[in-house]
Amino acid sequence: MLCLEIFCSYNDNIWNTQDQLILKQVEDGLNKLNFCKGIKVLDGIIKRFTYVYPLYQVDYKECQDKVLAYFSKFRNVYLTGRSGSHSYLDMEECIIKGKETISLILNK
Numbered sequence: 001m002l003c004l005e006i007f008c009s010y011n012d013n014i015w016n017t018q019d020q021l022i023l024k025q026v027e028d029g030l031n032k033l034n035f036c037k038g039i040k041v042l043d044g045i046i047k048r049f050t051y052v053y054p055l056y057q058v059d060y061k062e063c064q065d066k067v068l069a070y071f072s073k074f075r076n077v078y079l080t081g082r083s084g085s086h087s088y089l090d091m092e093e094c095i096i097k098g099k100e101t102i103s104l105i106l107n108k
Helices: 019-033 060-072 081-085 091-106
Strands: none
Touching: 081 091
């Protein structure tokens, strides 16, 4: 399973694109970038959110640690990127984390 963020504005062209076309564009983009050669999107769910900028509360680190500890029990679950790590990362950091995660999976 792969969770991706596609940035757009409410009611713009991307926002209004049909889900199947977005999934096809994601598949084509991942193949073009060579993250995973020959990747085929089998299924997907598109969720649209109007406001998703991360806002931290005072005890966010405590909550984050609980979530990460829970998921660390699973050998086949990798939390990476902004959504997966529950942290604010810039795009370069997301790409680096994604590549590191792919290396972990392939080297198992």
